[in-house]
Amino acid sequence: MVAAGDSAAFGFAITASLGRARAGVFRTPHGAVETPAFMPVGTLATVKALDPAELHAMHAEMILANAYHLHLRPGDELVRDMGGLHRFMGWHGPILTDSGGFQVFSLASLSAVTEDGVTFRSHLDGSERHFTPEGVMRIEANLGADVIMQFDHVIPGQSAREASADACERSIRWLERCQAEFRRLRGDGPERQALFPIVQGGVYEDLRRAAASRIASAGQWHGVAIGGLSVGESKSAMYHVLDACDDALPRARPRYLMGVGYPEDLLEGVARGVDLFDCVAPTRMGRNGAAFTSFGRLNMKNAEHRTDDRPIEADCGCATCRRFSRAYVRHLIQADEMLGPRLLSVHNVHFLIALMRRARATIADGSFAAWSRDWLSRYHSSPEPV
Amino acid sequence: MVAAGDSAAFGFAITASLGRARAGVFRTPHGAVETPAFMPVGTLATVKALDPAELHAMHAEMILANAYHLHLRPGDELVRDMGGLHRFMGWHGPILTDSGGFQVFSLASLSAVTEDGVTFRSHLDGSERHFTPEGVMRIEANLGADVIMQFDHVIPGQSAREASADACERSIRWLERCQAEFRRLRGDGPERQALFPIVQGGVYEDLRRAAASRIASAGQWHGVAIGGLSVGESKSAMYHVLDACDDALPRARPRYLMGVGYPEDLLEGVARGVDLFDCVAPTRMGRNGAAFTSFGRLNMKNAEHRTDDRPIEADCGCATCRRFSRAYVRHLIQADEMLGPRLLSVHNVHFLIALMRRARATIADGSFAAWSRDWLSRYHSSPEPV
Numbered sequence: 178m179v180a181a182g183d184s185a186a187f188g189f190a191i192t193a194s195l196g197r198a199r200a201g202v203f204r205t206p207h208g209a210v211e212t213p214a215f216m217p218v219g220t221l222a223t224v225k226a227l228d229p230a231e232l233h234a235m236h237a238e239m240i241l242a243n244a245y246h247l248h249l250r251p252g253d254e255l256v257r258d259m260g261g262l263h264r265f266m267g268w269h270g271p272i273l274t275d276s277g278g279f280q281v282f283s284l285a286s287l288s289a290v291t292e293d294g295v296t297f298r299s300h301l302d303g304s305e306r307h308f309t310p311e312g313v314m315r316i317e318a319n320l321g322a323d324v325i326m327q328f329d330h331v332i333p334g335q336s337a338r339e340a341s342a343d344a345c346e347r348s349i350r351w352l353e354r355c356q357a358e359f360r361r362l363r364g365d366g367p368e369r370q371a372l373f374p375i376v377q378g379g380v381y382e383d384l385r386r387a388a389a390s391r392i393a394s395a396g397q398w399h400g401v402a403i404g405g406l407s408v409g410e411s412k413s414a415m416y417h418v419l420d421a422c423d424d425a426l427p428r429a430r431p432r433y434l435m436g437v438g439y440p441e442d443l444l445e446g447v448a449r450g451v452d453l454f455d456c457v458a459p460t461r462m463g464r465n466g467a468a469f470t471s472f473g474r475l476n477m478k479n480a481e482h483r484t485d486d487r488p489i490e491a492d493c494g495c496a497t498c499r500r501f502s503r504a505y506v507r508h509l510i511q512a513d514e515m516l517g518p519r520l521l522s523v524h525n526v527h528f529l530i531a532l533m534r535r536a537r538a539t540i541a542d543g544s545f546a547a548w549s550r551d552w553l554s555r556y557h558s559s560p561e562p563v
Numbered sequence: 564m565v566a567a568g569d570s571a572a573f574g575f576a577i578t579a580s581l582g583r584a585r586a587g588v589f590r591t592p593h594g595a596v597e598t599p600a601f602m603p604v605g606t607l608a609t610v611k612a613l614d615p616a617e618l619h620a621m622h623a624e625m626i627l628a629n630a631y632h633l634h635l636r637p638g639d640e641l642v643r644d645m646g647g648l649h650r651f652m653g654w655h656g657p658i659l660t661d662s663g664g665f666q667v668f669s670l671a672s673l674s675a676v677t678e679d680g681v682t683f684r685s686h687l688d689g690s691e692r693h694f695t696p697e698g699v700m701r702i703e704a705n706l707g708a709d710v711i712m713q714f715d716h717v718i719p720g721q722s723a724r725e726a727s728a729d730a731c732e733r734s735i736r737w738l739e740r741c742q743a744e745f746r747r748l749r750g751d752g753p754e755r756q757a758l759f760p761i762v763q764g765g766v767y768e769d770l771r772r773a774a775a776s777r778i779a780s781a782g783q784w785h786g787v788a789i790g791g792l793s794v795g796e797s798k799s800a801m802y803h804v805l806d807a808c809d810d811a812l813p814r815a816r817p818r819y820l821m822g823v824g825y826p827e828d829l830l831e832g833v834a835r836g837v838d839l840f841d842c843v844a845p846t847r848m849g850r851n852g853a854a855f856t857s858f859g860r861l862n863m864k865n866a867e868h869r870t871d872d873r874p875i876e877a878d879c880g881c882a883t884c885r886r887f888s889r890a891y892v893r894h895l896i897q898a899d900e901m902l903g904p905r906l907l908s909v910h911n912v913h914f915l916i917a918l919m920r921r922a923r924a925t926i927a928d929g930s931f932a933a934w935s936r937d938w939l940s941r942y943h944s945s946p947e948p949v
Contacts, residue, residue: 221894221895221898221900222891222894223895223900223902225900225901225902226901226902226905227902228882228902228905228906229886230882250894250897250898251869251890251893251894251897251898255869255870255890258870259870259872259888259890259891260872265888265890265891265894266891267886267887267891483637483641484641484644484645486645486646496614496616500615500653501653502645502651504637504641504645504651505608505645505651505652505653507637508607508608508636508637508651509607509609511636511637512607512636512637514607514609514611515611515612515901515904515905516609516611516612516613516614518901519612519614519901519905520614
């Protein structure tokens with residue numbers, strides 16, 4: 178076991194490793210997270226369609242929320258006044274808030290990026306807003322998540338080198354400002370939050386490696402994120418970036434691959450040393466009537482499921498597959514009944530969490546590489562066997 | 564205890580009574596129902612927004628589904644092929660199906676009512692359909708609920724005497740045809756379903772009394788329903804109809820007041836000897852952002868709840884009030900998050916079930932009249948006390 182010299186509030190212990198893949202335990206003020214782990218996304222202080230009790234039942238340990246969305250609605254100061262995110266949303270395990278860097282560049286109408294920050298218009302009412310690294314730290318302090326992300330400059334996945342380098346440099350300068358404000362806000366108080374830096378640099382491996390090195394030497398981070406991936410670039414480009422960053426990042430700290438993702442990306446990420454993942458895919462797919470299975474995705478709207486008495490996945494232990502048939506789930510989706518997206522979201526989130534738990538077990542017993550290869554081979558072997 | 568001489572499959576035992584109010588146990592092939600009871604409505608084989616596990620947790624014992632809706636989608640034959648409603652929807656307690664009488668007259672485009680049956684156009688695709696008493700019995704046999712309702716002729720609540728008498732007479736003739744087809748379908752098989760007749764007759768007390776008498780003498784029913792109420796008539800008219808039917812109905816059988824309703828109607832109904840109720844109100848209100856409380860209804864969209872840290876109702880034991888604040892529920896409703904209608908539906912359905920459980924307890928201990936009077940007085944005493 179490689180135990181890092183951590184403070185009381187946060188810590189990361191690697192319990193097993195196999196090549197670059199590792200199993201560990203990430204400790205936070207609201208509990209421990211067994212890694213590798215998939216973190217369900219609760220953008221607006223709710224993992225869409227799901228209840229915290231369902232998340233606990235499927236062994237979710239850490240969830241996300243979003244500073245941009247919560248700042249706009251209901252307001253981060255309201256959340257603070259209601260006792261912070263954990264209390265407000267009834268989730269008493271670890272929470273991570275994303276900084277809004279991704280949202281102001283993707284969702285809002287962007288007005289201007291300056292060295293000071295970003296001016297944009299709210300996607301809700303068009304009102305003009307201004308985010309700075311300092312302001313975002315205050316928003317995330319109000320929300321009160323265990324892990325808070327730095328404010329970063331996010332660009333499209335296939336951006337040119339110059340734009341990538343520019344955004345990467347700006348993100349590092351903003352990290353320093355985030356860090357200063359984060360320290361100021363904490364003052365002499367106890368360590369309740371951990372600030373994670375975000376490695377940017379587009380698809381350029383040298384930019385990524387340089388950014389990772391500079392970030393690693395800029396502070397004693399409790400964890401480091403790799404951002405700006407899964408935003409339009411190829412999967413192989415994403416894997417190359419993970420390879421490029423590997424040596425430059427501290428091994429004794431958790432690595433979080435932001436906004437990723439799909440089962441294949443999770444397994445490829447774990448093989449490359451990633452410990453934490455998040456993605457809206459499982460709940461978004463659930464609302465769209467789609468299900469993950471170990472033999473590929475199913476569109477539950479398809480007529481082939483009309484009279485199919487089998488569960489979505491035969492050996493799945495989720496609360497949906499233990500009780501309901503494909504025929505019933507299809508009926509709910511076709512009839513636009515709320516229980517349909519809900520049952521599919523339960524299944525899909527459970528699917529990714531269970532996949533990471535299995536990866537963790539196979540890292541510990543030495544079978545990860547073979548299991549992962551077989552799993553991916555089956556996953557890509559559509560059409561579905563009957 | 565008044566034990567009725569019932570078959571093995573169905574039975575009703577009155578365990579306590581107080582004036583006309585009574586507490587009892589209604590036995591069905593899928594379990595017993597403690598009465599008086601509120602039955603949540605699962606129109607399309609799902610109580611909207613809720614999971615069967617949530618219904619069990621709030622002590623729901625019997626639920627409804629709807630023959631008209633399920634015939635159109637996914638089809639009653641599909642439900643039969645999937646093992647029947649209980650298995651299809653994962654609800655293994657008692658189920659009652661409504662016959663579609665109400666829906667073909669309220670929801671569909673009506674083409675013609677003849678002595679044979681009703682021709683109408685589906686509200687989904689405009690396709691022409693024909694319901695007869697015999698056809699509806701076959702649909703309800705396919706669905707396989709424990710209790711199935713006769714096909715009846717439903718008219719608006721303020722219909723004139725002649726129209727009311729005509730529909731009432733037709734419903735009684737259709738009951739005879741339902742009964743014959745019901746017996747034919749069962750043949751020599753075991754008793755798996757009970758057919759409930761429906762007393763019609765509009766707001767005319769003499770018509771109601773006469774219909775109740777004729778129905779009571781037409782068969783050994785396991786229960787009797789009072790229909791065509793809560794469809795536009797005044798509340799006092801509804802209560803007078805209950806009074807008028809009272810003597811004519813068999814006391815040893817459960818009485819089901821269809822489509823009712825609101826807390827005040829439940830308590831007034833219990834006082835008049837009603838044992839079973841159903842209504843879409845608690846889930847529909849949940850989807851619209853409204854909550855039942857013992858001091859009247861709350862509109863959770865109102866700004867006054869924005870920073871209100873209290874639960875919807877302080878001493879409510881539901882899964883919503885035990886964990887979440889009004890501020891959080893309001894945020895979810897404002898943000899159009901699925902968890903909002905879900906948490907409100909949990910609260911509202913729990914509210915009516917708990918109200919009936921309390922009524923049952925006070926009938927047993929003799930305090931029903933005083934408790935009910937105090938409860939109604941508080942319920943009508945809005946505005947909300949802070």
